[in-house]
Amino acid sequence: MHFVNLVGGLKAEIVGKTNIDISGIAYDSRQVNPGDLFVAIPGFKTDGHQFINQAVSSGAAALVVTDRNVRADVPVVYVDNSRKALAFLAANFYGHPSHALKVFGVTGTNGKTTTCHLLREVFSQQGYKVGVMGTIGNWLGTQRMNTARTTPESLEIQKMFRDMVDSGVSHVVMEVSSHALELHRVDQVNFRSAVFTNLSQDHLDFHENLEEYLQAKGKLFKGLTGDALAIINMDDMGSFRHLQEVTQVPIITYGRHKDAIFKAENIVLSRDGVTFDISYREQKLPVALHTPGLFSVYNALAAATVALEEGVEPGAVSSALADVLGVSGRFQRVDCGQEFTVIVDYAHTPDSLKNILVTAEEFVSGRLITVFGCGGDRDKAKRPLMGEVAAKNSDLTVVTSDNPRSEEPEDIISDILPGVKAYTENYRVIEDRRQAIHYAVSQAKAGDMVVIAGKGHETYQEIKGQVFPFDDREVVKDVLRGQISC
Numbered sequence: 001m002h003f004v005n006l007v008g009g010l011k012a013e014i015v016g017k018t019n020i021d022i023s024g025i026a027y028d029s030r031q032v033n034p035g036d037l038f039v040a041i042p043g044f045k046t047d048g049h050q051f052i053n054q055a056v057s058s059g060a061a062a063l064v065v066t067d068r069n070v071r072a073d074v075p076v077v078y079v080d081n082s083r084k085a086l087a088f089l090a091a092n093f094y095g096h097p098s099h100a101l102k103v104f105g106v107t108g109t110n111g112k113t114t115t116c117h118l119l120r121e122v123f124s125q126q127g128y129k130v131g132v133m134g135t136i137g138n139w140l141g142t143q144r145m146n147t148a149r150t151t152p153e154s155l156e157i158q159k160m161f162r163d164m165v166d167s168g169v170s171h172v173v174m175e176v177s178s179h180a181l182e183l184h185r186v187d188q189v190n191f192r193s194a195v196f197t198n199l200s201q202d203h204l205d206f207h208e209n210l211e212e213y214l215q216a217k218g219k220l221f222k223g224l225t226g227d228a229l230a231i232i233n234m235d236d237m238g239s240f241r242h243l244q245e246v247t248q249v250p251i252i253t254y255g256r257h258k259d260a261i262f263k264a265e266n267i268v269l270s271r272d273g274v275t276f277d278i279s280y281r282e283q284k285l286p287v288a289l290h291t292p293g294l295f296s297v298y299n300a301l302a303a304a305t306v307a308l309e310e311g312v313e314p315g316a317v318s319s320a321l322a323d324v325l326g327v328s329g330r331f332q333r334v335d336c337g338q339e340f341t342v343i344v345d346y347a348h349t350p351d352s353l354k355n356i357l358v359t360a361e362e363f364v365s366g367r368l369i370t371v372f373g374c375g376g377d378r379d380k381a382k383r384p385l386m387g388e389v390a391a392k393n394s395d396l397t398v399v400t401s402d403n404p405r406s407e408e409p410e411d412i413i414s415d416i417l418p419g420v421k422a423y424t425e426n427y428r429v430i431e432d433r434r435q436a437i438h439y440a441v442s443q444a445k446a447g448d449m450v451v452i453a454g455k456g457h458e459t460y461q462e463i464k465g466q467v468f469p470f471d472d473r474e475v476v477k478d479v480l481r482g483q484i485s486c
């Protein structure tokens, strides 16, 4: 692409000759190919400006920088914010593909992945080719691609949108994390609609406090334009009020609140699922889900609201929701015919852990045994809170490691323990997650339930910067294999 077309419209000062072609964009010097434009990002850990020489020696044809002192033999584009510029340039480079797609963004602390996958099923059953971007992977129709982030960097997003358009995708459901909103990853995305699930404590390592966390989420709604809709959970009243203030587009509410436009009524919770009615605009739509818990009602209601607003026939919405047997690592049973229940779940916040344990508690006839830890290099304030939730809602709590990342596993456990000790003496600390799962499962008797929380679909464990293969579900099967044929 010609350099002038690429940077056209970007608020910037340009020094150097502009009559060049750009073959690609890179924001990491290690990824630069000859002819690329290198965008230097001042980051949290290091500064992309330090790698300019490396980028140029790898063949960078031009640079985007924020540091006015940078001088180079290639053209230099001076901008105020390089993440913003990256999003702008990526959208230009790939031809603004989101304008040729219906992109539905889902944000909130919990329920994004689940809501997206429910919505994916509804749209797929309509015969649309659906794109998905989120925690458990990215999909172009049925083709799955791995992902490291819930919401990738703007460059990857725009490239994926381009591939989606080129392969016939019409609808995209994507999780939009607060990190993505704060770091301009979705700046140039043309959202058809945005969904808000809920807000509770998480990521206070990244956001100053809950207000700032909410403000980051609000950016998704602030950016909506045209005939986009803001689809908001009205039961989270504090967040609802904020989002209502910041958005300029029509608001569609859902929830159990009496004033919600799409209202869940007649909710019946059971061990194997949930049934409820969606009452909206003088109509009633019965829904049956295979996942239990009140939180499942919210996810399905959010997905149904989007689909119904898009004009999907109501019967098709409820039948697609009924066809979803579950989402990988979300309240996933590991069943080898044992006499007790084992659930692997991705709850890694105080609120989600509480939801999952309250749901489990309701249907367990015996003891509830919980295994969990907390991620390293993440919100430390949630650790004792998760300890408290586990202790209050379990008969036996096994505190272990999640992904300690660069932290000492025992330090993380020490942060969790005050919360546990304040509510129970029935706990064990087993730092090694495999051993912790072995212990918990071996303690279970007929009628008991073991909940293994925090890692859900993950197939790795990161300890001291090293990534090892690890899958809670496989570890459970290994233990059960020793007891019964599995």
Ligand SMILES: CC(=O)N[C@H]1[C@@H](OP(=O)(O)OP(=O)(O)OC[C@H]2O[C@@H](n3ccc(=O)[nH]c3=O)[C@H](O)[C@@H]2O)O[C@H](CO)[C@@H](O)[C@@H]1O[C@H](C)C(=O)N[C@@H](C)C(=O)N[C@H](CCC(=O)O)C(=O)O
Pocket (backbone or CB within 6 Å): 027, 028, 029, 030, 040, 041, 042, 043, 044, 045, 046, 047, 048, 049, 051, 148, 149, 150, 151, 152, 153, 177, 178, 179, 180, 183, 206
């Ligand atoms: C906190 C956060 O989001 N950090 C993101 C941020 O990293 P950073 O600012 O620290 O980058 P840095 O390491 O200082 O490097 C600065 C720049 O120098 C470049 N560099 C670096 C080294 C080198 O040799 N050459 C080079 O050019 C880097 O590519 C980067 O552009 O920008 C990077 C480039 O886009 C991201 O990869 C990185 O995600 C990190 C790895 C991360 O763990 N993010 C998590 C917390 C995250 O985004 N999570 C959300 C939330 C999930 C949820 O809601 O639960 C998600 O969407 O996944």
Ligand SMILES: Nc1ncnc2c1ncn2[C@@H]1O[C@H](COP(=O)(O)OP(=O)(O)OP(=O)(O)O)[C@@H](O)[C@H]1O
Pocket (backbone or CB within 6 Å): 108, 109, 110, 111, 112, 113, 114, 115, 135, 150, 175, 197, 198, 295, 296, 298, 299, 329, 330, 331, 345, 346, 347, 348, 351, 352, 353, 355, 356, 456
């Ligand atoms: N609507 C909800 N409200 C509260 N908790 C929920 C809800 N839906 C799911 N959960 C709980 O949160 C966990 C994570 O769910 P899910 O993966 O759908 O959320 P997410 O928002 O995508 O999370 P992440 O931010 O990690 O990507 C589930 O395993 C479950 O324990």
Ligand SMILES: N[C@H](CCC[C@H](N)C(=O)O)C(=O)O
Pocket (backbone or CB within 6 Å): 150, 348, 374, 375, 376, 378, 402, 403, 454, 455, 458
């Ligand atoms: N997207 C979340 C996932 C947390 C999952 C948990 N297993 C952990 O590693 O902390 C985060 O990056 O904070």
Ligand SMILES: [Mg+2]
Pocket (backbone or CB within 6 Å): 112, 113, 114, 134, 135, 136, 150, 175
């Ligand atoms: Mg997710």
